[in-house]
Amino acid sequence: MTRTWIASAAGVAVVSLASCAVKQPQTAEEFRKVAPGAMFMKTETYEVNRALRDVASTFERRAPGCLKVTVRTVSQTTGSYQNIVTEYTPTVVVGGARAELHVQQLHKTGVLYPSKPPEGGVYIFVADAYPEGAKRTRIQIYGPSRGYDVLHRAVRGWATGDNLGCPDMTKIG
Amino acid sequence: MRLAPAALACALAAALLGGCSGGRKSYPNDLPEKNVSVRPALSGVRAVLHIHGVDAQCRTEYLGTLDLDRPSVALGIPADRWSYLVFDFSSSSWLSGSHRMTQETLLRPRAGHRYEIAATYRENIYDVVVREAPPRGQLRPLPLQDFSSCRPR
Numbered sequence: 001m002t003r004t005w006i007a008s009a010a011g012v013a014v015v016s017l018a019s020c021a022v023k024q025p026q027t028a029e030e031f032r033k034v035a036p037g038a039m040f041m042k043t044e045t046y047e048v049n050r051a052l053r054d055v056a057s058t059f060e061r062r063a064p065g066c067l068k069v070t071v072r073t074v075s076q077t078t079g080s081y082q083n084i085v086t087e088y089t090p091t092v093v094v095g096g097a098r099a100e101l102h103v104q105q106l107h108k109t110g111v112l113y114p115s116k117p118p119e120g121g122v123y124i125f126v127a128d129a130y131p132e133g134a135k136r137t138r139i140q141i142y143g144p145s146r147g148y149d150v151l152h153r154a155v156r157g158w159a160t161g162d163n164l165g166c167p168d169m170t171k172i173g
Numbered sequence: 174m175r176l177a178p179a180a181l182a183c184a185l186a187a188a189l190l191g192g193c194s195g196g197r198k199s200y201p202n203d204l205p206e207k208n209v210s211v212r213p214a215l216s217g218v219r220a221v222l223h224i225h226g227v228d229a230q231c232r233t234e235y236l237g238t239l240d241l242d243r244p245s246v247a248l249g250i251p252a253d254r255w256s257y258l259v260f261d262f263s264s265s266s267w268l269s270g271s272h273r274m275t276q277e278t279l280l281r282p283r284a285g286h287r288y289e290i291a292a293t294y295r296e297n298i299y300d301v302v303v304r305e306a307p308p309r310g311q312l313r314p315l316p317l318q319d320f321s322s323c324r325p326r
Contacts (some may be wrong), residue, residue: 065276065317074270136314149296164295165300169264170272 024115024122028102031123034143042145044152047111047138055139055143056088056092056099058158059129063090066154066166067103073110073173075076084110088169089120101127101155127155147173200224200237204249208282211248213241214293218264221290222246227255227279232321242294244298252284257320260301264292276301278317283307288315 017103025031035041048055067090075082085108093100105120107113125143132138139159143152157163200222211305213220220241225233239246241260250256257295259276276299282288283305289312304312 049174061316104312138185153296153299163298163300165295165298166276168272168274168299170274170292171297 020142022034023042024117026050026118028123028126029101031073031102031126032128032142035126040145042141042143044143045138046156046159047132047136049135050159050161052099052137054161055129055137055159056094058161058164059092059101059127062158062164062166063101065094066090067169069169070108071169082110087121091120097130099129101125101129101173103151105116125151126153129158129159196235198235198237199299200239200248202239203236205252207247207249208286209248209250209253209280209288211241211246211290211292212238212244213246214227214291214295215241215262216295218262218294218299220263220292220294221261222248223261224248224250224260225257225259226251227257227323229326231263231320233257250280250282250288252282252286255279255281255323258290260292262299265308273297276317277320278303278324279320280315280318 007154009023036039036043041131046157064093067088069088070085071088073082073084077101087106087108089104089106091102091104093102102123103125104118104121106117125148126141127143128140130138130140137159141152150171151169154163154167157165174276211222222238222239222241223299224234224239227233236256239248256279258280260276261273262275263271263273274294276292278301280288280303285308287306287308291300291304293300293302301317303315303317305315
């Protein structure tokens with residue numbers, strides 16, 4: 001899949017969060033701690049009427065096929081040409097206390113990282129699902145506040161079970 | 174699932190071939206029984222379906238492409254043989270450039286069964302849902318099958 005456009009401020013902010021911080025998050029847990037206070041990042045909490053095991057199952061079923069993607073972004077103006085290849089990598093971790101969905105972003109070309117990003121790329125999004133009784137689940141989101149709306153909406157659809165579609169990752173940024 | 178690199182490379186090459194207008198050809202769709210019905214619901218994108226045959230060694234052969242430009246598109250896919258279906262959603266504009274997303278699945282239609290496939294793209298979220306029904310039976314959903322699940326026989 002290809003995309004031709006220029007990365008927006010939110011996309012740059014995610015890279016900035018990872019690259020300009022004194023120590024960029026190397027794990028999802030570090031990302032959870034850093035994201036709430038970072039510029040262009042947000043946290044969000046909502047509850048869904050589904051059991052944790054169902055939410056976890058949906059994350060496991062949809063994330064690999066939908067979020068393990070490579071996006072090529074080409075921007076061309078007079079005198080400049082930019083080709084950015086970005087890989088997204090999802091990870092789902094299911095435990096007794098919660099289910100986690102992590103999304104990492106790695107620019108393979110076109111972006112310089114001041115320091116080596118974590119294996120798999122910079123953490124850009126974490127969704128944690130906690131049981132709230134037998135048939136309800138609380139979703140805690142850590143992610144960009146701008147430019148990643150489609151990812152937020154898709155994960156909400158998976159959590160509620162109302163929409164199992166994949167986010168068009170070319171629309172990010 | 175274990176990936177068959179050579180097979181996957183073939184599939185990707187075939188998919189790319191299918192996606193390029195230069196290598197594109199119409200799917201003959203000449204089987205008398207139209208066992209698959211594709212129902213596109215699209216907003217802001219075009220969609221086509223690339224159809225590939227898959228042999229016993231998991232090698233693919235690009236058979237052709239159908240435009241998903243009607244409310245329902247009927248096609249015949251050989252029963253009891255694997256096929257590889259690539260749903261290709263694309264858009265293009267001067268302002269936002271060109272975008273292309275694909276959703277793929279292996280499908281082995283069973284003789285006498287019918288298949289309904291919903292291919293949707295709305296508000297930048299896309300989905301392909303395959304459902305199968307036996308003769309005189311009710312539709313039930315089938316999970317999408319990644320190409321890497323193909324096993325040489």
